[in-house]
Amino acid sequence: MDATVRRSAxxxxxxxxxxxxxxxxxxxxxxxxxxxxxxxxxxxTVMLENTDDPLNQIELVDVLQRLGICYHFTDHxxxxxxxxxxxxxxxxxxxxxLHAAALRFRLLRQHGYDISPEVFRSFMDQTGNFxxxxxDDVKGLxxxxxxxxxxxxxxxxxxxxxxxxxxxxKQKLKQNTNxxxxxxxxxxxxxxxxxxxxxxxxxxxxDAYERRRDMDPLLLELAKLDxxxxxxxxxxxxxxxxxxxTNTRLAEKLKFARNRLVECFLWAVGITFEPCHRYCRIxxxxxxxxxxxxxxxxxxxxxxDELKLFTDAVDRWDVSALKLLPDYMKICFLAxxxxxxxxxYDVLGDQGFNIIPHSTxxxxxxxxxxxxxxxxxxxxxxxxxxxxxxxxxxxxxxxxFLVHAxxxxxxxxxxxxxxxxxxxxxxxxxxxxxxxxxxxxxTSSDELKRGDSPKSIQCYMHDTGCCExxxxxxxxxxxxxxxxxxxKDILMNHDYSKDFIKASINFARISQCMYQYGDGHGIPxxxxxxxxxxxxxxxxxxx
Numbered sequence: 001m002d003a004t005v006r007r008s009a010x011x012x013x014x015x016x017x018x019x020x021x022x023x024x025x026x027x028x029x030x031x032x033x034x035x036x037x038x039x040x041x042x043x044x045t046v047m048l049e050n051t052d053d054p055l056n057q058i059e060l061v062d063v064l065q066r067l068g069i070c071y072h073f074t075d076h077x078x079x080x081x082x083x084x085x086x087x088x089x090x091x092x093x094x095x096x097x098l099h100a101a102a103l104r105f106r107l108l109r110q111h112g113y114d115i116s117p118e119v120f121r122s123f124m125d126q127t128g129n130f131x132x133x134x135x136d137d138v139k140g141l142x143x144x145x146x147x148x149x150x151x152x153x154x155x156x157x158x159x160x161x162x163x164x165x166x167x168x169x170k171q172k173l174k175q176n177t178n179x180x181x182x183x184x185x186x187x188x189x190x191x192x193x194x195x196x197x198x199x200x201x202x203x204x205x206x207d208a209y210e211r212r213r214d215m216d217p218l219l220l221e222l223a224k225l226d227x228x229x230x231x232x233x234x235x236x237x238x239x240x241x242x243x244x245x246t247n248t249r250l251a252e253k254l255k256f257a258r259n260r261l262v263e264c265f266l267w268a269v270g271i272t273f274e275p276c277h278r279y280c281r282i283x284x285x286x287x288x289x290x291x292x293x294x295x296x297x298x299x300x301x302x303x304x305d306e307l308k309l310f311t312d313a314v315d316r317w318d319v320s321a322l323k324l325l326p327d328y329m330k331i332c333f334l335a336x337x338x339x340x341x342x343x344x345y346d347v348l349g350d351q352g353f354n355i356i357p358h359s360t361x362x363x364x365x366x367x368x369x370x371x372x373x374x375x376x377x378x379x380x381x382x383x384x385x386x387x388x389x390x391x392x393x394x395x396x397x398x399x400x401f402l403v404h405a406x407x408x409x410x411x412x413x414x415x416x417x418x419x420x421x422x423x424x425x426x427x428x429x430x431x432x433x434x435x436x437x438x439x440x441x442x443t444s445s446d447e448l449k450r451g452d453s454p455k456s457i458q459c460y461m462h463d464t465g466c467c468e469x470x471x472x473x474x475x476x477x478x479x480x481x482x483x484x485x486x487x488k489d490i491l492m493n494h495d496y497s498k499d500f501i502k503a504s505i506n507f508a509r510i511s512q513c514m515y516q517y518g519d520g521h522g523i524p525x526x527x528x529x530x531x532x533x534x535x536x537x538x539x540x541x542x543x
Contacts, residue, residue: 026232040222067223068202098140102147109150152488197513257296264288270510280408298370369395377453398432435511442515
């Protein structure tokens, strides 16, 4: 009998049973809906081909993006943006419309075009401030605000634009009685579009777009139909994953750990929502379940001696290490060992490439970072913020998730890019850092109550002697400055695919989403429940 005194985090059980998940039913896999969606896609393609005016083109691209259906028209959108970039480079589209200039800037930057913020100089006065005549242009202010979040370090024009647009949009909130406009401004000020989880933004925007006077019924119908069809695909994936999870018996055998299968699926949809990345989502959810359990072993349940044994077992990747582990760790290690090897078998079958060394390196690295934090806790050591973040951007598991996303999104796999990926490219480092900081903002209060080691907020307080409010403000500013580094990386030429770059950026987005109102991963009955219902369970009424 185990007489070891163990800590408990008193995690709540999952609110999503396998019985409930298997009972989900959607009609949107039926042929009539699929055929109607194909017909509508054809009509939108014609619309894209027949739209000639540059402003109309970029407004159409923006609406397609926000409605979540842009992925159907990638070639047409790429061609439009390439032509727009040529117009800008040749000074063939000089704009005196703030909305048009800002929307053009944002779209081009989002898609990797290094357009200069000097395009906004014509909207500024001789003192370097934006002209006061722009204060009543709400549409222009919203577009300028959104564009300012695509800035990189040193772009003072965009810093000025952000302050100007934010101030005047807040003023409009106080003055405006138009409920739709108030909602649109409030939504933007809460989190800018560039930092939002794409699929959740789609769900919100479909409702907002339906209320707009310039709404196009064709685009709205396709967006609703596509959302429901994709949701049906998600439900099928979730059923498969729930069967896998039930068969592992992890929730039954390791009751001390969080059972967060459905929340992990929300993470996976946040990283890559497109139907073609089904296998990527399946893999990420399985690994997310395992990361959550292992995190709880290191944070709460395991003794220091046990953690050393587990870290060594993962580092050696040898089942013979099982005999040294306590029973609960044997269950966890075998689940990890089998899942990683099964994933590697799938990739080997598809591509003839052995990912086991690359995969196991990431798992060993993660466990070693967890071990550092466990040693800090058990010794009472208080790291500096620099020391904490140097460990924490890896212990948040971003590098592990993204290298596995790379395996499923890249064909053919080659040794050289994977070797570079093992060294943690900047895009992985910065998006993981956003996750680390967002996680700490959302969870540090709960974790400190149960006696966990300090997080970034407490480390900065210890470094500077400041209060918690000031530390939180500093961490929020650090997130904003890290986004500037991400934006810079978007503009660089990469050896990695566009899909992988998007997945990396989306990792930062879903991180901020999950921890926006607290611990959206660990506490299942907060905002995450409403989001899961909206994205995965409840279809949008078509009429």
